[in-house]
Amino acid sequence: EVQLVESGGGLVQPGGSLRLSCAASGFTFSSYWMSWVRQAPGKGLEWVANIKVDGSEKNYVDSVKGRFTISRDNAKNSLYLQMNSLRAEDTAVYYCAAGLGATGTYWGQGTLVTVSS
Amino acid sequence: DIQMTQSPSSLSASVGDRVTITCRASQGIRNDLGWYQQKPGKAPKRLIYAASSLQSGVPSRFSGSGSETEFTLTISSLQPEDFATYYCLQHNSYPLTFGGGTKVEIK
Numbered sequence: 667e668v669q670l671v672e673s674g675g676g677l678v679q680p681g682g683s684l685r686l687s688c689a690a691s692g693f694t695f696s697s698y699w700m701s702w703v704r705q706a707p708g709k710g711l712e713w714v715a716n717i718k719v720d721g722s723e724k725n726y727v728d729s730v731k732g733r734f735t736i737s738r739d740n741a742k743n744s745l746y747l748q749m750n751s752l753r754a755e756d757t758a759v760y761y762c763a764a765g766l767g768a769t770g771t772y773w774g775q776g777t778l779v780t781v782s783s
Numbered sequence: 784d785i786q787m788t789q790s791p792s793s794l795s796a797s798v799g800d801r802v803t804i805t806c807r808a809s810q811g812i813r814n815d816l817g818w819y820q821q822k823p824g825k826a827p828k829r830l831i832y833a834a835s836s837l838q839s840g841v842p843s844r845f846s847g848s849g850s851e852t853e854f855t856l857t858i859s860s861l862q863p864e865d866f867a868t869y870y871c872l873q874h875n876s877y878p879l880t881f882g883g884g885t886k887v888e889i890k
Contacts, residue, residue, distance in 0.1 A: 766817070766879065768832075773828070
């Protein structure tokens with residue numbers, strides 16, 4: 667059974683940091699581009715970042731460039747998102763997703779990040 | 784950035800109705816588009832990939848068409864479990880961009 671399980675969300679103050687993790691199982695993690703997608707409360711979906719199968723290429727939406735870093739550890743079947751200098755507008759459910767542009771795609775259930783004082 | 788304009792933003796329909804949702808891209812994206820269904824509190828689920836290919840396990844009442852700048856998701860006969868929000872996603876160029884969503888509600 668394919669599983670993507672996000673963790674690391676929570677309440678953080680503006681300007682703070684948080685590291686999200688996504689543990690993958692049931693598919694060949696090292697063969698998939700991986701992405702983070704977020705959804706602010708009551709809003710639509712927003713792609714945040716992705717990373718190539720071997721970690722050699724990373725792409726970000728402009729609003730997080732210089733603040734967020736995506737990474738992966740294929741030996742641990744894990745995806746990460748380091749989030750620094752967090753803002754209120756970063757408040758969202760963060761999903762990890764595999765293969766957005768591929769024939770097969772998998773999504774986690776999401777982890778909530780709340781940025782508030 | 785490629786803008787994905789999705790319409791309508793919401794619609795009311797009855798069980799058995801034929802429903803059509805459109806996404807327009809601000810520039811040509813070949814067929815690099817997927818359609819997703821999302822129910823409240825749940826992760827999105829992809830229905831269609833490559834604009835017109837049905838994802839494995841998805842009912843055949845869902846279909847997609849289009850290329851370059853104009854895309855359509857059609858539900859041929861709306862079922863009770865289809866009431867949800869639908870999104871398109873282009874993966875032709877960065878940043879990847881979603882349409883604004885279409886909420887399908889019960890009439």
